[in-house]
Amino acid sequence: MGLVYAVVNQKGGVGKTTTAVNVAASVALAGRRVLLVDVDPQGNATSGVGIEKSKLANSVYHVLVDDLPMEEVILRTSVEGLDVVPSTLDLAGAEIELMTRISREQVLKHAIEPIRQRYDYIFLDTPPSLGLLTVNCLTACDRAIVPIQCEYYALEGITQLMRTVDLVRRRLNPTLRIAHVLLTMKDPRLRLAQQVEEEVRAFFGDVVSPVVIPRNVRLSEAPSFGMPVVLYDPKSRGAEAYRQFALEVMSDDSQG
Amino acid sequence: MGLVYAVVNQKGGVGKTTTAVNVAASVALAGRRVLLVDVDPQGNATSGVGIEKSKLANSVYHVLVDDLPMEEVILRTSVEGLDVVPSTLDLAGAEIELMTRISREQVLKHAIEPIRQRYDYIFLDTPPSLGLLTVNCLTACDRAIVPIQCEYYALEGITQLMRTVDLVRRRLNPTLRIAHVLLTMKDPRLRLAQQVEEEVRAFFGDVVSPVVIPRNVRLSEAPSFGMPVVLYDPKSRGAEAYRQFALEVMSDDSQG
Numbered sequence: 001m002g003l004v005y006a007v008v009n010q011k012g013g014v015g016k017t018t019t020a021v022n023v024a025a026s027v028a029l030a031g032r033r034v035l036l037v038d039v040d041p042q043g044n045a046t047s048g049v050g051i052e053k054s055k056l057a058n059s060v061y062h063v064l065v066d067d068l069p070m071e072e073v074i075l076r077t078s079v080e081g082l083d084v085v086p087s088t089l090d091l092a093g094a095e096i097e098l099m100t101r102i103s104r105e106q107v108l109k110h111a112i113e114p115i116r117q118r119y120d121y122i123f124l125d126t127p128p129s130l131g132l133l134t135v136n137c138l139t140a141c142d143r144a145i146v147p148i149q150c151e152y153y154a155l156e157g158i159t160q161l162m163r164t165v166d167l168v169r170r171r172l173n174p175t176l177r178i179a180h181v182l183l184t185m186k187d188p189r190l191r192l193a194q195q196v197e198e199e200v201r202a203f204f205g206d207v208v209s210p211v212v213i214p215r216n217v218r219l220s221e222a223p224s225f226g227m228p229v230v231l232y233d234p235k236s237r238g239a240e241a242y243r244q245f246a247l248e249v250m251s252d253d254s255q256g
Numbered sequence: 257m258g259l260v261y262a263v264v265n266q267k268g269g270v271g272k273t274t275t276a277v278n279v280a281a282s283v284a285l286a287g288r289r290v291l292l293v294d295v296d297p298q299g300n301a302t303s304g305v306g307i308e309k310s311k312l313a314n315s316v317y318h319v320l321v322d323d324l325p326m327e328e329v330i331l332r333t334s335v336e337g338l339d340v341v342p343s344t345l346d347l348a349g350a351e352i353e354l355m356t357r358i359s360r361e362q363v364l365k366h367a368i369e370p371i372r373q374r375y376d377y378i379f380l381d382t383p384p385s386l387g388l389l390t391v392n393c394l395t396a397c398d399r400a401i402v403p404i405q406c407e408y409y410a411l412e413g414i415t416q417l418m419r420t421v422d423l424v425r426r427r428l429n430p431t432l433r434i435a436h437v438l439l440t441m442k443d444p445r446l447r448l449a450q451q452v453e454e455e456v457r458a459f460f461g462d463v464v465s466p467v468v469i470p471r472n473v474r475l476s477e478a479p480s481f482g483m484p485v486v487l488y489d490p491k492s493r494g495a496e497a498y499r500q501f502a503l504e505v506m507s508d509d510s511q512g
């Protein structure tokens with residue numbers, strides 16, 4: 001029964017898209033039915049799974065703003081079992097257009113309801129902000145995954161993120177919880193990276209995954225070929241780490 | 257006469273804050289009077305110059321939303337000649353609060369006018385989005401600096417950024433132009449980084465600085481000490497590259 005995960009962190013460039021794409025692909029390759037919804041106007045998740053954006057007539061924008069049924073924009077990808085709801089530049093105008101709508105924070109949630117049963121997992125990629133698009137994702141999801149880059153600046157945004165998650169839980173989505181914190185881009189040779197990991201584990205405790213995603217050039221090369229790294233270079237350290245993390249996400253099920 | 261530069265790119269984590277902080281500091285160390293305005297709710301530029309955010313009563317939020325004169329929030333930094341207008345989490349609420357104001361895109365521009373004469377250069381650090389805060393910075397500035405990370409996903413956002421700059425130029429700020437494109441975090445060993453550099457130079461031509469900022473761990477360590485890298489480790493490759501780039505920015509003057 002479609003479990004919805006939002007991948008969130010308003011700090012930019014921390015690996016949200018890389019996590020959404022590679023976890024979704026890994027879970028699909030493990031035989032589950034998966035949908036990836038790109039809710040970022042940049043559309044990186046869309047091109048990360050090989051969709052050519054310039055040819056698209058409809059996208060998630062039309063679902064949110066024009067109430068187009070989500071099933072009309074769902075596309076298959078080159079990964080067996082992975083579908084995607086693409087995003088284009090149009091989405092940049094959605095926040096302003098949704099601002100005055102009744103229950104503007106729940107538009108995505110209502111759009112996902114009709115197709116939720118068709119998937120085992122649904123992953124939402126969010127933009128680097130805590131605006132209306134990200135709030136829609138936090139309202140529509142069951143659980144959040146928070147990638148945190150092993151860098152000093154990345155620590156600063158955690159308070160703001162926690163406040164927003166709390167606010168959404170209290171007002172819009174009572175069962176919302178942060179299911180996983182994932183440390184990303186870790187270069188084990190750097191003392192700073194080690195310090196950041198220690199601080200994050202001290203702050204979040206067991207929610208922090210034992211899997212740490214290493215800095216790995218294959219992860220940044222894969223999007224230029226329109227493929228998740230688990231297909232582009234399945235033996236790379238980046239692919240291996242995301243497969244491990246995907247197994248952890250899939251084991252969430254049994255905890256309910 | 258205070259020349260205002262906005263450092264912009266809606267793609268997250270590309271080095272906007274690192275560029276704003278280190279160019280501002282380098283220009284100040286070269287003897288100019290410099291103001292750094294942090295217009296990002298994350299407040300990374302504020303902590304990047306050593307300001308303790310939790311102790312601040314007022315910030316850029318109060319300037320934008322409560323019309324507090326900017327001179328009341330200007331702080332000195334540990335860098336001789338560099339002042340800062342700090343940002344705190346309050347700023348996260350500013351976009352919604354400004355949304356219905358008369359000439360909401362020009363609030364920052366009007367706030368800077370009274371203090372502009374006191375500085376030779378003013379640098380604006382922006383959040384990873386093209387919302388009202390960034391539009392305010394593009395409207396308040398004379399020129400834009402666009403950092404572009406040497407990564408595939410970083411290429412995707414360029415069209416959207418150019419559209420927004422064009423729109424602001426036509427409607428709000430007729431003299432706005434992109435003065436510098438700066439390639440950041442380049443690891444010269446990676447083929448992908450070389451390809452991205454070639455594409456960016458082909459697209460932007462001479463606007464792309466001959467200076468390329470290398471990936472350099474000293475740049476990411478410096479903020480944890482609350483110092484620009486040009487103070488933390490002046491001999492590092494990162495500091496040297498930003499000093500070079502700052503010289504290029506200062507030579508803009510003579511071109512008017």
Ligand SMILES: Nc1ncnc2c1ncn2[C@@H]1O[C@H](COP(=O)(O)OP(=O)(O)OP(=O)(O)O)[C@@H](O)[C@H]1O
Pocket residue numbers: 011012013014015016017018019040044126127128184185186213214215216217219220221223238266267268269384407408409410
């Ligand atoms: N573990 C890694 N090792 C090396 N490069 C990585 C890794 N994870 C992500 N990258 C690269 O770093 C950049 C930032 O990652 P990504 O775009 O996934 O972050 P994001 O949080 O989605 O960014 P945004 O805030 O703009 O949405 C991308 O170019 C990506 O290819």
Ligand SMILES: Nc1ncnc2c1ncn2[C@@H]1O[C@H](COP(=O)(O)OP(=O)(O)OP(=O)(O)O)[C@@H](O)[C@H]1O
Pocket residue numbers: 010011012013128151152153154267268269270271272273274275296300382383384440441442469470471472473475476477479494
């Ligand atoms: N040349 C570099 N070499 C190594 N690390 C760097 C370099 N430039 C920036 N960094 C680090 O990379 C991370 C992203 O940089 P920075 O925060 O300046 O980007 P940004 O564009 O301001 O991000 P945001 O979109 O969240 O505002 C930071 O942790 C920073 O310390």
Ligand SMILES: [Mg+2]
Pocket residue numbers: 016017018040044126127
């Ligand atoms: Mg992303």
Ligand SMILES: [Mg+2]
Pocket residue numbers: 272273274296300382383
């Ligand atoms: Mg920044």
